Amino acid sequence: MVNIPLKCPHCESQDVGKFGASAVGKQRYICRNKDCRKTFQTDYSRKGCRPQTRSDIYFLTVNGNGIRAISRILGISRSKVSSTLRGLEPELWHVNHACLESLAGKPLGGVAQSMMGRADI
């Protein structure tokens, strides 16, 4: 039998402990790193709840896929894709900005700039 050390998916710390069970009975763990303290599971019942799904949605969006395509590719619901994208909005603003700017043919101003908080674009 081989013991694989458990790592926190957020900070890679190996200092983790048990933290009860999920609603469906899967073991939950807590990171004991003082700066992290996040909880996680090693086995998820739903694909949309896996930590990897968030980064998959990010990369598929950056590569030009829409919500329906991402939902179909990853096998998760459109509402999960949509809610995750709302959470990723600060990281994705540059994707939409570049697209809108190319459509307008000139640098965006006014509301678009103030929403992004950058006056130098």
Ligand SMILES: [Zn+2]
């Ligand atoms: Zn951690």
